[in-house]
Amino acid sequence: MNQNQDLRSLASFRILAGCYLIYDVLSRLQHGKFSLLWYTSTNNSFLQPQDTPHQSPVHKIWFYRGSEAFQIFLFLVTLLLALLFTLGYRCNVLSKTLLWLNVVAMQCRCMPPHDGSDTFFRHLLLWCIQLPVSEVWSLDRCFNGRRRPLKYTICGHTVAVWGLRLQIVLMYLGTVMNRTVDRYGYSLAIFESKWMPPQLTAVHYALSGSLATRECWLGNFVRSNLMISKFMTLSSMLIEGVAPILCLCMSENTHIPAFSIFMLHFGLLVLMNLPNWQIVGMITCIIWVPSQIWDKLQVKLALRFPHWIVMPPPSTPISLHKKDMRDVDSSKMGDELRKVKGPRRRPYLTYFLFLYMLLDFAGNRKWIKKIDNGDIGEFLRFSQYWVMFNGPPLTTSQVMLLGRLNGKQDVNVWEWIKNGKIQTIDALSFERDDPWTNFTHVYPSPRVERSFSEWYNKKDRKRRSEHFLKSLCAVAPSFDGFKLIIQVLNIMPPGSAKRYQRSQSDIVTEITCSQVSDKV
Numbered sequence: 001m002n003q004n005q006d007l008r009s010l011a012s013f014r015i016l017a018g019c020y021l022i023y024d025v026l027s028r029l030q031h032g033k034f035s036l037l038w039y040t041s042t043n044n045s046f047l048q049p050q051d052t053p054h055q056s057p058v059h060k061i062w063f064y065r066g067s068e069a070f071q072i073f074l075f076l077v078t079l080l081l082a083l084l085f086t087l088g089y090r091c092n093v094l095s096k097t098l099l100w101l102n103v104v105a106m107q108c109r110c111m112p113p114h115d116g117s118d119t120f121f122r123h124l125l126l127w128c129i130q131l132p133v134s135e136v137w138s139l140d141r142c143f144n145g146r147r148r149p150l151k152y153t154i155c156g157h158t159v160a161v162w163g164l165r166l167q168i169v170l171m172y173l174g175t176v177m178n179r180t181v182d183r184y185g186y187s188l189a190i191f192e193s194k195w196m197p198p199q200l201t202a203v204h205y206a207l208s209g210s211l212a213t214r215e216c217w218l219g220n221f222v223r224s225n226l227m228i229s230k231f232m233t234l235s236s237m238l239i240e241g242v243a244p245i246l247c248l249c250m251s252e253n254t255h256i257p258a259f260s261i262f263m264l265h266f267g268l269l270v271l272m273n274l275p276n277w278q279i280v281g282m283i284t285c286i287i288w289v290p291s292q293i294w295d296k297l298q299v300k301l302a303l304r305f306p307h308w309i310v311m312p313p314p315s316t317p318i319s320l321h322k323k324d325m326r327d328v329d330s331s332k333m334g335d336e337l338r339k340v341k342g343p344r345r346r347p348y349l350t351y352f353l354f355l356y357m358l359l360d361f362a363g364n365r366k367w368i369k370k371i372d373n374g375d376i377g378e379f380l381r382f383s384q385y386w387v388m389f390n391g392p393p394l395t396t397s398q399v400m401l402l403g404r405l406n407g408k409q410d411v412n413v414w415e416w417i418k419n420g421k422i423q424t425i426d427a428l429s430f431e432r433d434d435p436w437t438n439f440t441h442v443y444p445s446p447r448v449e450r451s452f453s454e455w456y457n458k459k460d461r462k463r464r465s466e467h468f469l470k471s472l473c474a475v476a477p478s479f480d481g482f483k484l485i486i487q488v489l490n491i492m493p494p495g496s497a498k499r500y501q502r503s504q505s506d507i508v509t510e511i512t513c514s515q516v517s518d519k520v
Helices: 007-028 057-062 068-087 093-108 116-128 139-144 158-179 188-192 202-208 217-224 226-249 255-271 275-288 291-304 330-339 348-364 375-380 413-419 427-432 446-453 461-475
Strands: 395-405 408-412 479-491 500-502 507-511 516-519
Touching (some): 007 068, 007 116, 007 275, 007 291, 057 093, 068 093, 093 116, 116 158, 116 275, 158 275, 202 217, 202 226, 217 226, 217 255, 226 255, 255 275, 275 446, 348 375, 395 446, 408 413, 427 479, 461 507
Antiparallel strands (some): 395 408, 395 479, 479 507
């Protein structure tokens, strides 16, 4: 189980992860002031101080929200650091640490849209601090002027490579265990899970819920065919439970199980409006691409474009045939091979993070008692508790935001925020007729949908709703009032004629800038 990490895989991950981070920053601000007010702490902010779980003094400083101008400054700093990381410019320990600190702060300043992909991404970014992700395909590499062939397999950084790869494995393994043994124990009771035989109905409930479910012909086909949804549930559990472990154990063909993980996330992206989770999952797969695949690809490109791409040295004994190496001057490789060896000083911080990752994962499984009750992991936002479609849920919710504008009643405010269009709906029909089945595209963005997905389940729902609508009045003074309608729905089991059944009366909060009523 020797973990030989290829530098080109790390560089590809750096470039793709940096591009994703730029997209993530911009998507968090895509609706201008409406998006920005989720992150501030002014009177018009959508969140109040008690709406954040981070109440420790250090977190209050680290995750400080402040004014709109201050938030714009922080987002610009994060965007700049993400761009430098993508290009591999000044990609040293200091700049990568600053990027990690800013990304964690950006995520934790606004927790309602936060999901597991944010946790997973920042953990991977933390491991990247300790790895040479800019040795190739970077501006740092170009400015250093080294053009001769080098060895692309990392000689040192053993613990950091293990940490990065184990982090990926533990995420998938923890997700599978959360659906089974964490809930039902180490007994035959695990077969009561909807993810396990004989039920295997988890995909049906996930695709029948409202959260992030795309209304497309493929989704309708899966929902209407029980055997197909059962097969997808079983294959999903097998891929998530077995493929990452195979990636860790296989030395030369890790790209094969990694490709199955990639296809799993690609299929979920087609069926579900969860771009963050699926993009991060697909990007992560490139870490497993072995050296021989890169070598063969580089040889083909070098033969086709000899003036632009050099022939690679053999990273492994089977990576290249002898005929592919005829243009490689092996006499010039000695100095470069020595340059990519690992650090001379022992990385004690890496050792600590690696050990804590294992201990926290074991503590969450209750295999051992947490030595610190998880405080260090919570302080560093490095927890190893993983949840992804855990239940799956048997209930779902849909939140419609309506407004009164220029004498027009029941204006769809979500559509107004998204496109600036004034579109009205029949509110009585919405509240009385069958629930809509394509609600994920009603919200302005996936993160807005995530923010309101658990709104109905909050103990302080009334306070949150009233505060949100009052803040909205200040942001959009052209509206005369707003109405927030929360529908709580039961997801019907396979074979039912309908997809949803109302579990209770709609929860309506209405405001005319001063009057608020909560009707249940």
